[in-house]
Amino acid sequence: MGTLGSLRRKAVATAAAVGALSLVVGCSGDSDSVTGGSKDGDKVTITMGLFGVMGIKETGLLEEYEKNNPGVTIKAEIAGDEQTYYTALQTKLAAGKGLKDVQGIEIGRAKEITETRADMFADFADIPGTDHFLPWKQSQITTKDGKVLGLGTDIGPMAVCYRKDYFEKAGLPTDREEVSKLWAGDWKKYVEVGRTFKKNFKGDGVAYTDSASGLFNAMVYGYPEQYYDEQGDLIYDTNPAVKEAWALASDAAEEDLTAKLRQFQPGWDPGLSNGTFATAVCPAWMLSHISEKAGDVNKGKWDVARAPKGANWGGSFLGVIEESPVKEEAQKLVAWLTAPEQQARIFKDLGNIPSSQKALEDPTVKAVKNDYFSGAPLGEIFGAAAQEIPDKQVLGRKDGTIKDTFSQGLALVEQGTPRDEAWKTTSERVKKA
Numbered sequence: 094m095g096t097l098g099s100l101r102r103k104a105v106a107t108a109a110a111v112g113a114l115s116l117v118v119g120c121s122g123d124s125d126s127v128t129g130g131s132k133d134g135d136k137v138t139i140t141m142g143l144f145g146v147m148g149i150k151e152t153g154l155l156e157e158y159e160k161n162n163p164g165v166t167i168k169a170e171i172a173g174d175e176q177t178y179y180t181a182l183q184t185k186l187a188a189g190k191g192l193k194d195v196q197g198i199e200i201g202r203a204k205e206i207t208e209t210r211a212d213m214f215a216d217f218a219d220i221p222g223t224d225h226f227l228p229w230k231q232s233q234i235t236t237k238d239g240k241v242l243g244l245g246t247d248i249g250p251m252a253v254c255y256r257k258d259y260f261e262k263a264g265l266p267t268d269r270e271e272v273s274k275l276w277a278g279d280w281k282k283y284v285e286v287g288r289t290f291k292k293n294f295k296g297d298g299v300a301y302t303d304s305a306s307g308l309f310n311a312m313v314y315g316y317p318e319q320y321y322d323e324q325g326d327l328i329y330d331t332n333p334a335v336k337e338a339w340a341l342a343s344d345a346a347e348e349d350l351t352a353k354l355r356q357f358q359p360g361w362d363p364g365l366s367n368g369t370f371a372t373a374v375c376p377a378w379m380l381s382h383i384s385e386k387a388g389d390v391n392k393g394k395w396d397v398a399r400a401p402k403g404a405n406w407g408g409s410f411l412g413v414i415e416e417s418p419v420k421e422e423a424q425k426l427v428a429w430l431t432a433p434e435q436q437a438r439i440f441k442d443l444g445n446i447p448s449s450q451k452a453l454e455d456p457t458v459k460a461v462k463n464d465y466f467s468g469a470p471l472g473e474i475f476g477a478a479a480q481e482i483p484d485k486q487v488l489g490r491k492d493g494t495i496k497d498t499f500s501q502g503l504a505l506v507e508q509g510t511p512r513d514e515a516w517k518t519t520s521e522r523v524k525k526a
Contacts, residue, residue: 142193148439201493245448249376249407250478312338315404321489403481
């Protein structure tokens with residue numbers, strides 16, 4: 094579910110998620126105990142704290158688990174906004190009470206959890222049947238001494254969503270294979286296509302892409318190191334990957350190739366429904382949001398092409414609190430929810446790409462297509478993109494905060510601030526954060 098908006102699923106199916114706050118298979122309030130779970134003979138109650146649209150509730154998996162495990166009751170609460178969720182989680186971890194037995198962890202928070210709260214989470218290293226994940230996925234939630242603090246749910250391999258009707262009006266190819274070739278191997282080609290689009294498109298009120306920050310994120314997340322190095326030191330101001338992404342995103346902003354609409358921020362949803370941009374860099378988990386907000390009137394107008402380069406933007410984990418009175422039962426539940434079969438089911442129902450290598454190789458996953466996006470073979474496109482993600486993904490404690498700060502900085506460029514001045518402002522904000 095998205096996953097930092099940076100906060101990955103922030104605003105994905107917001108109405109449904111907000112409605113789910115009271116929610117899922119039941120609801121549980123805060124408690125003076127460490128967690129809300131309990132055990133009474135053969136009866137076990139497991140509580141869960143989730144965010145966004147992780148697919149666990151939406152696909153009926155919790156009810157199925159209860160049915161197959163008599164005596165087990167699962168009570169889950171879902172926050173629509175990950176930032177609000179994580180702020181509350183930090184407070185409860187510090188207090189050592191009021192937690193759920195199972196807590197969702199967004200990828201941008203994983204490093205902070207492994208470095209500062211490892212003692213609060215149970216170890217999954219020796220839990221059987223959990224060796225099917227992409228190697229780099231589990232490394233993100235593993236401490237330096239080998240403690241595995243959770244199991245992966247989805248990942249965020251990258252693609253480019255585009256409007257076929259707008260490409261046709263601009264004299265560009267509309268077939269997804271031909272479109273993919275336009276920018277294959279280089280994000281600079283993607284921007285060059287934007288220049289052609291702007292020159293040739295006949296009509297007003299349509300930009301080539303939604304935002305400079307979307308392009309920036311896609312580029313940065315294609316590199317093993319982004320804002321931190323492996324020693325945990327900030328390197329954003331010297332990392333060529335960040336500087337290259339900033340320069341190209343600034344080019345797009347200054348040349349008016351963007352609609353100046355940051356993803357998941359006010360104005361972006363109306364931009365989707367009103368068709369005010371022709372492309373959007375889209376991790377897999379974003380497609381359900383695009384289809385919902387763009388609406389039925391735009392069904393079949395959107396398609397999905399391969400991104401110029403492989404990258405991962407988003408993903409989550411499920412961890413279990415060490416002091417939970419139902420720790421073993423909760424770990425068993427998490428292992429089942431993240432098993433290949435369940436990950437494949439969530440992908441087929443919602444489009445969240447599995448972090449399980451075994452699930453990615455499932456023929457039914459590879460065969461998944463999406464009618465809204467012109468029958469795009471999402472299983473093939475995102476499955477292949479997942480294999481292109483760098484094996485090493487260096488995370489830092491404040492990755493999510495830094496990503497948001499850079500998005501705000503590029504918004505300044507879109508509003509007319511000189512890029513050097515916007516960079517200086519962004520750098521100062523990062524240091525303060």
